[in-house]
Amino acid sequence: MLCRLAPVLLAVIALANGETWTGKVVGIQDGDTITILRVGKPVRVRLDGVDCPELGQPFGGRARERVSALTFGRMVVVREGVGAAGRDRYGRVLAQVILADGRNLNRLLVAEGWAWWYRHYAPRDAVLAGLEERARELRLGLWADEEPEPPWLWRGQRRKRVVVEPVGRLE
Numbered sequence: 089m090l091c092r093l094a095p096v097l098l099a100v101i102a103l104a105n106g107e108t109w110t111g112k113v114v115g116i117q118d119g120d121t122i123t124i125l126r127v128g129k130p131v132r133v134r135l136d137g138v139d140c141p142e143l144g145q146p147f148g149g150r151a152r153e154r155v156s157a158l159t160f161g162r163m164v165v166v167r168e169g170v171g172a173a174g175r176d177r178y179g180r181v182l183a184q185v186i187l188a189d190g191r192n193l194n195r196l197l198v199a200e201g202w203a204w205w206y207r208h209y210a211p212r213d214a215v216l217a218g219l220e221e222r223a224r225e226l227r228l229g230l231w232a233d234e235e236p237e238p239p240w241l242w243r244g245q246r247r248k249r250v251v252v253e254p255v256g257r258l259e
Contacts, residue, residue: 106169106183113159118143119151119202121180122159124166133166134180135194137210138203139239144246147230148239151202155193162188195219201229204238 114130115123119140123130140155141148165186168174176182185193197203198216201223205216223231230236 106167108165108167110163110165112163113161116152116156116160119148119155119197122155122185124164126166131166132178132180133183133185134176134178135197135203136182136184137206137213137216138194138197139206140197140203141230141236142239142242145237145239145242146233147202147236150229151197154197154200154202158187158193158196159185164188164193199223199228201226201231206240208240 109126111124111126111131113122114125117123117132120135120138122133122135124133125131140151143149143152166181167184167186168181169183174182187193187196194203195215198205199219199222205213205220207217210216223229
């Protein structure tokens with residue numbers, strides 16, 4: 089019986105742990121989305137458990153610049169499916185990104201105040217919670233702002249502002 093279950097158990101463990109691979113960062117879309125070459129093919133990676141300000145928001149450009157300075161043109165390790173499994177609704181791989189010096193990019197961005205802990209998608213991540221709390225206390229990065237607006241609220245406001253104009257008159 090155990091022999092028949094072994095392959096199933098190994099598959100479950102592999103899915104729970106996610107896949108780990110190495111690639112070169114070739115594009116920075118914003119603070120929490122980068123493009124990494126994996127075996128010569130570009131893969132869009134969304135940093136799991138964090139949400140950086142959007143480019144139209146205060147600190148959005150600075151968050152993107154920080155990610156670029158840390159990763160662009162460099163090799164990184166990608167750990168897929170840690171925290172949230174698979175892909176997001178845009179098809180991006182959800183992952184932790186590990187820099188060449190061993191630091192976790194996701195955690196580093198929160199620790200330096202360039203990203204929020206994305207509670208909705210990583211509700212049990214005590215490490216990110218603690219890093220955000222410390223960054224807030226020290227008023228690092230976006231926490232220097234008196235009332236920083238979380239990107240998920242900012243995106244929601246932008247969607248509400250879309251007004252559809254009539255194309256022609258009805259007669």
